[in-house]
Amino acid sequence: MPTSTGTDPETAARQRWMAVLAKAEDGALEAAWDGLADRPGYRCLRPPETGLVMVRGRAGGTGSAFNMGEMSATRCAVQLEGGQVGIAYVAGRSARHAELAAAFDALLQQPGLRERLEETVIAPLEASQRARRERERANADRSRVEFFTMVRGQD
Amino acid sequence: MYVAVKGGEKAIEASHRLLDSARRGDPGVPELSTRQIAEQLGLAVDRVMAEGSLHDRELAALAIKQAQGDLIEAVFLLRAYRTTLPRLGNSEPVDTGRMAIRRRISATFKDLPGGQILGPTYDYTHRLLDFRLADEGGSRDRNPAPEAERGPAAEEPVPRVVDILGREGLIEEESAPETGGAPPADITREPLRFPADRDARLQALARGDEGFLLALGYSTQRGFSNNHPFAGEIRYGAVAVEIVPEELGFAIEIGEIEVTEVQMVNQFTGNARTPPQFTRGYGLVFGHQERKAMSMALVDRALRCAELDEAPASPAQDEEFVLYHSDNVEASGFVQHLKLPHYVDFQSELELLRKLRAEFEDPPAEAAE
Known part of the structure; x- marks a missing residue:
């Protein structure tokens, strides 16, 4: 979830699901879309477009910003038949990923649908992303050095 | 012609x-x-x-x-x-303090908050060829990645080593983050100008040739500039990338990338304005590349000589020399352009040389006197 929150709860909720959708595997999003009981129609306001995002870092980790290098990213904007607009920016070059993430973003902004989609789509994706992160952290943790000191020459 | x-x-x-x-x-x-x-x-x-x-x-x-x-x-x-792709935007600076750590070591403090996590490294291998890898499928069952048997320890923050020194005021403060000022230099859009600022230098070093930076970093250790570096901290892992799309006006995460970050801590005896303190050299690169990130940090520190009132006396401190020659695409292009036909150029050189030889062997009368 983005570090630069501090906005209203509505925005914070949207930041959270957009992050989850961006980090989802293509297959998982496709399966979630296929699993929708009534898939809505939508049109692309801005068809999926692949381009570059310049990644920035900070000197010393905390100082002034510098441009570190670019990464590929794809964006898309869709509009549901009902008029709701959804937007996605996702790492990588998958047009389908960006399109589905934008469609879900539009659906999730509809109060009537949000609760169900949070429960059936976002929560499971988020749980599997968190589990993966936890697993990797636990595995890295296995190589943590446990220093011990040999005490010699004492009574 | x-x-x-x-x-x-x-x-x-x-x-x-x-x-x-x-x-x-x-x-x-x-x-x-x-x-x-x-x-x-x-x-x-x-x-x-x-x-x-x-x-x-x-x-x-x-x-x-x-x-x-x-x-x-x-x-x-x-x-x-x-060059075929449009620029969709710039990220917020990645927060390496919130990295999902896969490896993190410090050569300056044994016990430090967050601990030393070796992760996947060749550092402790014997560098003996492993012929089991030569058999297809031979690596299948050996040394599978360890699965944690105990439950993961609670996620604890992993503070930067330099921040620990910073609390005692023993290391220089990093320049303050800009607030709404000019965006950082982008050498892919504007050519390098000298003297270059640190943002432009760090960008050039991050994309610079590993071999070239390794040799320069090595030269600073061997006495061509006086850095006295310690590897304060090396960390490798995943960081979130966020952008603020104009149409949204707030930050969204677009994914995660792996990076390696190196904080070199260097001796500094102080000058008229500054008390003796440690100074910093910084390396940040895509992926798991410690050799490159360490070299970058050594060269970053060497290139800060003017700012720290050190006399630039060695190649690694000469920013024109370093930054004009660190890009391997440019270097390779210019070296290899020598393979292109130079028939006409060479013909004129040949004719000039023949003329000079003729004059050497049969000098005109007035020149002989």
């Missing part, structure tokens, strides 16, 4: 076919997939992404396959590809 010469097309076509067949090798051996390259030659992929200045594992793997494993050629392919 340019003289168009035709006649090479057929030879070039044949050369392309030979290249395809040389790349493929023995057709009896199964073809490599880019997926295999991305998964099993991951450190080559990391290097190509960093020096190609484009983070995309699939594209870097394709470039490596197409270049037959010639990593500098692969870097060139990625750089060429990036």
Whole structure:
């Protein structure tokens, strides 16, 4: 979830699901879309477009910003038949990923649908992303050095 | 004078076919997939992404396959590809303090908050060829990645080592983050100008050739500039990338990338304005590339000589020398352009030389006196 929150709860909720959708595997999003009981129609306001995002870092980790290098990213904007607009920016070059993430973003902004989609789509994706992160952290943790000191020459 | 010469097309076509067949090798051996390259030659992929200045594992793997494993050629392919894509935006600076850590060590403090996590490293291997890897499938069952048997320890913050020193005021403070000022220099849009600011230098170093930076970093250790560095901290892991799209007006995360960060801590005796304190050199690169990130940090520190009132006396402190020669695409292009036809140039050189030789052997009368 983005570090630069501090906005209203509505925005914070949207930041959270957009992050989850961006980090989802293509297959998982496709399966979630296929699993929708009534898939809505939508049109692309801005068809999926692949381009570059310049990644920035900070000197010393905390100082002034510098441009570190670019990464590929794809964006898309869709509009549901009902008029709701959804937007996605996702790492990588998958047009389908960006399109589905934008469609879900539009659906999730509809109060009537949000609760169900949070429960059936976002929560499971988020749980599997968190589990993966936890697993990797636990595995890295296995190589943590446990220093011990040999005490010699004492009574 | 340019003289168009035709006649090479057929030879070039044949050369392309030979290249395809040389790349493929023995057709009896199964073809490599880019997926295999991305998964099993991951450190080559990391290097190509960093020096190609484009983070995309699939594209870097394709470039490596197409270049037959010639990593500098692969870097060139990625750089060429990036020119075809529009810039969608700039990220917020990545927060390495919130990295999902896969490896983190410090050579300056044994016990430090967050601990020392070795992660996947060649540091403690014996560097003996492992012939079991030569058997297909031989690596399948040996040393599987450890699965944590105990539950993971509670996620604890992993503070930066330099911040620990900073609390005692023993290390220089990093320049304050800009607030709404000019965006950082972008050497892909504006040519380098000298003297270069640290943002432009760090960008050039992050995409610079690993071999060149390694040699320069090594030179600073051997006495060509006086750095006295300690590896304060090396960390490698995943960081979130966020952008603020104009149409939204707030930050969203678009994904995670792996980076290696190095904080070098260097002796500094102080000057008229500054008390004795440690100074910093910084390295940040895509992927898992400690050698490159350490070299970058050593050279970053060396290039800060003017700011720290140190006399620039060695190659690693000469920013024009370093920054004009660190890019392997430019360097390779200029060295290899010598292969292009220089027939006319050479003809005129030849004629001049013949004339000078004739005068040397049979001097004109007035010159002989």
